[in-house]
Amino acid sequence: MSERTLILLRHAKSDWSGEVSDLERPLAERGLRQAPLAGAWLARNIGHIDLAVVSPAHRARSTWEIAEGELTESPPTVVDSRGYAASADELLDVVRELPDEDHTVVLVVHNPGITGLAELLTGTWIPMPTSTLAVLGLAGPWSDAGRRPAEILATGRPPEDFPHRHRAQ
Structure with a gap:
């Protein structure tokens, strides 16, 4: 039985048409729908x-x-600068530092880090195109994340291919 639920959410489709910095790039129309x-x-x-x-x-x-x-x-929201351009290992550090009183946490970040984190935590490659959710069950405190495989509870991008439920291996 999972003690913690980590929801990985890759940001929605962004708009590449403007002359703005990567940090300030807005959502595209598709992203606003996703x-x-x-x-x-x-x-x-x-x-x-x-x-x-x-x-x-x-x-x-x-x-x-x-x-x-x-x-x-609405849950409390923390904007964490480590989530931008982060590697899987850097995102794992963010997860391991989550407060133990918080049992269900959503992490909204970018690729390739989010795909790498999903694989690091589960041992399974999970495709994470824009707006994809991966719901993972973790046993133990957040500080133990990645020390044993997380359970994949659901993955996919609403609404067309979601939820794709995985069975424990």
């Missing part, structure tokens, strides 16, 4: 979230703000 679908899925299937940890990039913050609007109750 983000609320992710939030609606979270509201229906996860319910209560204790904490959101979000990259400072505009596209990640916008994704979460839109998705969070679909929830009945």
Whole structure:
């Protein structure tokens, strides 16, 4: 039985057409359609979230703000600069430092780090295109994340291919 639930959410599709820095790149029209679908899925299937940890990039913050609007109750949100351009190992450090009183946490960050983190935690490659969710069950405190394989509870991108449920191996 999992003691913790980690929800990995890759930011929604961003707009590459403007002359803005990567950090300030906004969501594309497709991203503006994707983000609320992710939030609606979270509201229906996860319910209560204790904490959101979000990259400072505009596209990640916008994704979460839109998705969070679909929830009945908004969790506290922490913008963590380590989430931007982070490697899987750097994201693992973020997870290991999560407060143990928070049992369900969503991490809204970028590729390739988020795909690498999913694989690092589960031992399984999980494709993470924009707006994909990976819901992972972890045993023990957050500080033990990655020391034993996490359980893949669901993965996919709402609504077309979600949820793809995995069975424990």
